Amino acid sequence: MANPLWWKGAVIYQIYPRSFQDTNGDGIGDIPGIVSRLDYIKSLGVDAVWISPFFKSPMKDFGYDISDYRDIDPIFGNLDDFDELIEEAHKRDIKVIIDQVLSHTSDQHPWFLESRESKNNDYADWYVWADAREDGTQPNNWLSLFGGPAWQWEPRREQYYLHNFLTEQPDLNFYNPKVRQAVLDNVEFWLKKGVDGFRLDAINFCYHDAQLRDNPAKPKEKRQGRGFSTDNPYAFQYHYYNNTQPENLDFIRDIRALLNKYPGTVALGEISSEDSLATMAEYTSGGDKLHMGYSFELLTDDYSSRYIRKTVETLEANMREGWPCWAFSNHDVERVASRWARNGQVNANQVKMLTALLGSLRGSVCMYQGEELALGEAEVAFNDLQDPYGVTFWPNFKGRDGCRTPMPWRDEENAGFSEGKPWLPVYAEHRAQNVAKQKQDPESTLNAFSEFMAWRRTQPALVEGSIRFIETDEPVLAFYREHDGESILCCFNLADAPATLDLTLQPTHQFADEISHHNASLQGSILTLPAFGCWFAMV
Numbered sequence: 001m002a003n004p005l006w007w008k009g010a011v012i013y014q015i016y017p018r019s020f021q022d023t024n025g026d027g028i029g030d031i032p033g034i035v036s037r038l039d040y041i042k043s044l045g046v047d048a049v050w051i052s053p054f055f056k057s058p059m060k061d062f063g064y065d066i067s068d069y070r071d072i073d074p075i076f077g078n079l080d081d082f083d084e085l086i087e088e089a090h091k092r093d094i095k096v097i098i099d100q101v102l103s104h105t106s107d108q109h110p111w112f113l114e115s116r117e118s119k120n121n122d123y124a125d126w127y128v129w130a131d132a133r134e135d136g137t138q139p140n141n142w143l144s145l146f147g148g149p150a151w152q153w154e155p156r157r158e159q160y161y162l163h164n165f166l167t168e169q170p171d172l173n174f175y176n177p178k179v180r181q182a183v184l185d186n187v188e189f190w191l192k193k194g195v196d197g198f199r200l201d202a203i204n205f206c207y208h209d210a211q212l213r214d215n216p217a218k219p220k221e222k223r224q225g226r227g228f229s230t231d232n233p234y235a236f237q238y239h240y241y242n243n244t245q246p247e248n249l250d251f252i253r254d255i256r257a258l259l260n261k262y263p264g265t266v267a268l269g270e271i272s273s274e275d276s277l278a279t280m281a282e283y284t285s286g287g288d289k290l291h292m293g294y295s296f297e298l299l300t301d302d303y304s305s306r307y308i309r310k311t312v313e314t315l316e317a318n319m320r321e322g323w324p325c326w327a328f329s330n331h332d333v334e335r336v337a338s339r340w341a342r343n344g345q346v347n348a349n350q351v352k353m354l355t356a357l358l359g360s361l362r363g364s365v366c367m368y369q370g371e372e373l374a375l376g377e378a379e380v381a382f383n384d385l386q387d388p389y390g391v392t393f394w395p396n397f398k399g400r401d402g403c404r405t406p407m408p409w410r411d412e413e414n415a416g417f418s419e420g421k422p423w424l425p426v427y428a429e430h431r432a433q434n435v436a437k438q439k440q441d442p443e444s445t446l447n448a449f450s451e452f453m454a455w456r457r458t459q460p461a462l463v464e465g466s467i468r469f470i471e472t473d474e475p476v477l478a479f480y481r482e483h484d485g486e487s488i489l490c491c492f493n494l495a496d497a498p499a500t501l502d503l504t505l506q507p508t509h510q511f512a513d514e515i516s517h518h519n520a521s522l523q524g525s526i527l528t529l530p531a532f533g534c535w536f537a538m539v
């Protein structure tokens with residue numbers, strides 16, 4: 001019997017399908033491309049894939065604007081290809097998590113095309129419609145994350161509709177029970193297809209404040225950008241009312257009840273609220289809501305050991321029943337290899353250490369395609385830019401294309417990604433970091449990644465143990481993972497110069513060979529970690 005709790009401590013490899021592997025030369029990655037790379041994914045030693053959206057879409061937000069929830073966009077293939085993907089992944093014991101974008105649809109979705117026509121059609125109340133204020137302006141001060149007001153005027157109805165993201169992504173009205181049921185039916189369609197779970201996009205955005213109250217202003221010193229620049233006016237408000245309403249919890253319970261009918265399936269919620277650590281705890285509590293919350297807290301610029309420890313401890317303290325999911329990179333933020341680089345230089349040893357650190361935190365982890373290769377953020381010229389978010393805020397914020405460029409597989413034109421012209425150029429520096437080359441090199445980050453993951457699997461304390469930090473000074477971070485009477489001490493040097501730690505203990509076993517890429521040495525009680533080194537020992 002398969003383990004229904006497979007997701008606890010799982011390593012989840014995130015695939016951005018447009019940029020993974022193209023098989024038909026149109027320059028866009030596709031589902032057959034993912035199938036063709038399943039052996040590679042297996043060799044990484046990961047448990048699951050999370051695939052960003054591949055549903056029918058006008059692609060204004062590259063698939064996060066869905067016009068048919070039950071079909072594959074022809075760019076990516078068809079439903080038969082998807083069935084094959086599930087079958088081939090499962091043959092290799094790889095679980096498949098797919099994205100579900102429930103809070104909004106595309107403006108080309110049939111529900112919206114009907115809804116916008118009049119105030120009394122069958123779908124009139126399926127989206128969030130509101131009258132203009134007396135002077136004709138928007139109903140309130142809510143903003144779109146991607147720029148401008150969150151309200152778009154619709155002349156057919158002479159009303160505004162709400163969109164938290166692009167104008168082409170109208171928000172569904174979850175106060176309408178028909179909407180909730182229709183959304184759940186779409187989710188069930190994929191459960192019946194045999195998926196193992198969902199990453200629930202922007203799941204705290206389903207409900208808005210029914211009274212449409214204005215969001216309060218946020219003082220300058222409180223503004224911070226997680227994935228968006230602090231000069232985006234979105235950062236100038238507290239988003240108390242346009243998302244994270246208490247009603248969300250009821251809907252999440254409905255999702256969980258549905259998943260419970262399909263044992264072994266999992267819900268990983270993307271939560272980006274004002275206080276996302278507290279919200280994550282709330283959204284994953286009680287055993288009747290999300291299985292896992294996806295934390296944004298390590299997608300920030302701060303990599304100090306102080307910050308990482310505080311973040312993890314705060315979440316642990318809040319989250320008693322829930323299970324966290326950590327990530328350093330995804331398709332929305334600058335890749336960690338450059339975001340946390342010193343002097344702008346991607347450093348292979350740092351990336352090896354970060355892989356080990358992420359893989360040692362308590363929780364599940366998402367590793368984004370290319371993280372195993374130490375890919376840094378690509379520079380994308382304005383003329384090549386695809387992301388509308390980047391186009392709006394250029395050059396202060398360059399958008400998300402820099403983390404979305406194609407995977408480099410081989411050292412050749414277009415890096416083995418496509419026979420045609422890629423939708424975003426392959427980044428020249430990435431070509432030299434290609435998979436084929438790294439496979440040959442015993443010291444590569446790719447091999448360090450697979451070796452670490454293979455070793456991690458043999459250590460239940462790392463997969464499911466508790467976490468307890470010890471006092472350290474910058475730049476060292478150290479904690480115990482404990483499980484069933486076994487205790488592994490995990491130490492990391494976050495800086496580009498050697499550092500020491502006084503341990504006053506004698507390990508029963510040091511893991512040196514297993515993680516040979518991270519050489520450290522213990523003399524007496526003094527542990528010396530080389531630049532970006534790490535060290536593991538059984539104590």
Ligand code: TEU
Pocket residue numbers: 061064065101145165201202226227228272296331332
């Ligand atoms: O992102 C939603 C989201 O809230 C994050 O982008 C977050 O707001 C941002 O990083 C700042 O905190 C999801 C998808 O990941 C993104 O690609 C889509 O564009 C967006 O939803 C709309 O569907």
Ligand code: CA
Pocket residue numbers: 022023024025026027028029030075
């Ligand atoms: Ca293709």
